[in-house]
Amino acid sequence: MSDQPILIIGAGISGLVFAQYLLSHDIPFEIFDRDPASDARSGGWGLTLHWSLPALRELLPRNIVDRFPETFVNKEASARGDTGRFQFFDLKSGAALYDSPAVERIRVSRARLRELLATGVNVQWGKSLHNVSSSGDTITAHFQDGTSATGKLLVACDGSRSRTREILYPDTQMNKLPVQLLGASTLYTAEELGGAQSIDPFIFQGSHPESNVFLFFSFLDTPNNFEDSSKDRYNCQVIISWADSKGIPVPNNNAERIALMKNMTENWSEPFRSLVQKLPDDVEVRSIRIEDWMFSLGRAHAHPRAVLVGDSAHTMTMFRGEGANNAIVDVLDLVKRLNITDTSSFDSIDLVSSIAAYENDVFARAEPSFLKSRQACLDAHDFSKIEGSPLVGSRDRV
Numbered sequence: 001m002s003d004q005p006i007l008i009i010g011a012g013i014s015g016l017v018f019a020q021y022l023l024s025h026d027i028p029f030e031i032f033d034r035d036p037a038s039d040a041r042s043g044g045w046g047l048t049l050h051w052s053l054p055a056l057r058e059l060l061p062r063n064i065v066d067r068f069p070e071t072f073v074n075k076e077a078s079a080r081g082d083t084g085r086f087q088f089f090d091l092k093s094g095a096a097l098y099d100s101p102a103v104e105r106i107r108v109s110r111a112r113l114r115e116l117l118a119t120g121v122n123v124q125w126g127k128s129l130h131n132v133s134s135s136g137d138t139i140t141a142h143f144q145d146g147t148s149a150t151g152k153l154l155v156a157c158d159g160s161r162s163r164t165r166e167i168l169y170p171d172t173q174m175n176k177l178p179v180q181l182l183g184a185s186t187l188y189t190a191e192e193l194g195g196a197q198s199i200d201p202f203i204f205q206g207s208h209p210e211s212n213v214f215l216f217f218s219f220l221d222t223p224n225n226f227e228d229s230s231k232d233r234y235n236c237q238v239i240i241s242w243a244d245s246k247g248i249p250v251p252n253n254n255a256e257r258i259a260l261m262k263n264m265t266e267n268w269s270e271p272f273r274s275l276v277q278k279l280p281d282d283v284e285v286r287s288i289r290i291e292d293w294m295f296s297l298g299r300a301h302a303h304p305r306a307v308l309v310g311d312s313a314h315t316m317t318m319f320r321g322e323g324a325n326n327a328i329v330d331v332l333d334l335v336k337r338l339n340i341t342d343t344s345s346f347d348s349i350d351l352v353s354s355i356a357a358y359e360n361d362v363f364a365r366a367e368p369s370f371l372k373s374r375q376a377c378l379d380a381h382d383f384s385k386i387e388g389s390p391l392v393g394s395r396d397r398v
Contacts, residue, residue, distance in 0.1 A: 005029045006340075007141050007151035009129055009164055011038075013047070013110070014310035014327040015157030016117035017059055021331065023120060024061040025341055030149050032127035032141065034158070038118060039111070046073055046218050046237065047113065048086075048203065050105040050395050052325035055332040064119060071108040071116055074222045077201035078106060087199065088392045089206030091215060094269035098392040105395075107202040109220060129163040132303050136348060139305040152346045154306040155334070157327075160291070162312035168301040174291040174315065177377055180250050181288045182261055183239035184279055185220060187230060192278055194271035197234060205391075206272060209383040213264050214241045215272060216318075238275055240264060241290070243381040250287045257285040290377055292317055294370045297363050304348070307355050309334060314366045319376035319391055322369040326362075333361040 006022060008015045011033035022029045049056065057065050072078045084107065085099040128144040132154065140150040156164030165172060190197060196204075196217065203218040221235035229235075240261055242248060248264075251257050258279055265276040279285075293315040295308060310327030337358040339345045345354060372390035379389035386392060 003028070004138055004150060004152040007139070007149055007154045008032070009141060009154065009156050010158035010162075010310075010312070011035075011114075011118065011121075011123045011125075012157055012159055012310070012327075013113060013117065013324055014331055015155075016114060016121060016123075017056065017328055018155060018157065018309070018331045018334070019121045019123075020061060020064060020117060020119075021059045021335060022340075027340065030124065030151065031121060032124045032129070032143070032149070034126070034128040034163075036126045038115065038123065038125070045110045046203070046220055047108050047110050047324045048105060048321040048395075049108060049325060049328070050102050052328040053104055053106070055329045059328070059332055059335070060117075064116060067116055067119075068106070068108075070226075071112040073107050073109055073219050073225070074201045075225055076222070082201055084200050084202040085204075086202075086395075087204045088386070089204065089215075089272065091206045091208040091213075091265075091268045091272050092210060094272070097386075100392065100395060102395065107218070129158065129167075132164070132167050132306060134303045134305060139303060152305065153338075153351070154303070156306060156308045156312045157310050158312055160293070160311040160315040162308070164306060165295075165308060165312050168303060168306060168308070169295075169299065172293070174293050177290040177292065177317065177374065178244035179241055179290040179377055179381060180244065180248070181239060181241040181290060182250065182257055182285050183237065183288065184258075184261075184283045184285045185235065185237050186279055186283050187233040188236050188275075188278065189233050192274070193234060193236075194274050196271045196275060199271075205380075207380060207383050207386065208268060211264065211267070212243065212246075212381050212383055214380040215239070215265075215268075215275075216241075217272075217275060236275070238279065240276065241381065254285055255281070257287065258283065261285065290317055291315065292370065292374055294367060295359070295363070297359060304352050304355070307334065307358065313362060314370050316370050316373040317377040318373075319380055320369070320373045320395060322373050322395070325395075326366045326369055329365065330362055333365075334358050337361065 005028040008031040083105040088098040131142045216239040316323040376391035379385040
């Protein structure tokens with residue numbers, strides 16, 4: 001059994017961080033991802049990393065850590081030590097109501113971070129998990145293309161729509177929250193931003209006190225940030241969301257979605273209004289139904305050599321940016337509890353005990369983040385509840 005590799009399902013952030021750790025410790029592994037290639041889903045999302053940074057540095061080899069600036073959405077701001085303020089605005093008056101300062105915080109492009117973490121890692125792309133089978137000492141992943149792989153441990157890092165989770169807990173369903181979201185990524189000149197670039201170099205948010213429509217705005221790239229960056233335009237992510245109680249359905253037609261975004265933000269103050277009103281007619285607007293899920297302790301399943309990590313174990317709403325930070329620390333907890341460099345740790349009895357200890361660690365840490373993220377989502381769409389809400393509270397780990 002000791003010669004068997006560790007199987008990693010999912011080459012997202014947590015899967016690749018784990019792969020880098022195994023690679024640097026000469027531990028055999030195989031990593032699989034359902035995407036056909038690394039850039040299949042390179043669309044506009046950023047990640048804010050804060051309290052997980054010490055864990056990330058501990059897990060990754062120095063040569064990868066030193067290259068973190070390759071992932072920054074604004075290298076210039078990061079180089080001068082600007083961690084951003086993450087301000088929250090009243091979108092009617094334009095007043096800044098709250099901010100969330102941090103001693104250390106970086107804002108990265110998810111696509112660029114994923115590319116960096118894949119350095120030297122042989123990801124097997126186009127591998128959609130179909131099923132899992134177990135024997136006493138091994139576990140086998142069966143893929144939809146008819147191939148399979150056998151190892152001594154299967155680590156599920158396959159995200160919020162985890163197929164592994166569906167296999168382990170077939171009665172599991174995501175929790176649908178009563179919130180609709182529309183988002184788009186576009187390029188704006190400094191003039192088109194109307195001064196928004198001076199608010200914060202990374203992200204800001206706000207809500208209108210009368211309509212309760214929420215805004216999340218982030219920079220995904222800045223002019224001349226990288227060789228392939230625009231020379232004169234900012235790559236921006238513009239998101240609005242609202243509660244189901246408003247009774248406003250999401251149109252299926254893209255043009256109608258753009259029109260809806262503009263209609264719902266017509267009464268906003270500047271520069272927030274124009275960030276939506278100036279969206280190009282051909283921009284792709286994506287609809288996301290907000291959902292979450294948190295595993296519970298003590299639930300038995302048929303595959304004791306399988307373990308959930310990251311979003312597969314705890315899918316959180318985006319309203320506090322906690323998901324990626326918890327996913328990274330999950331990996332650190334796993335390698336510490338499992339003593340993964342010791343082959344005897346994979347003996348059946350020791351492994352079951354170690355995984356149980358890991359799950360206890362994750363639940364104790366991640367459940368508060370999960371609950372705060374859910375509450376932040378709900379509060380974001382009720383202006384009267386924002387004061388004191390986790391939406392505008394500290395992101396520091398307690």
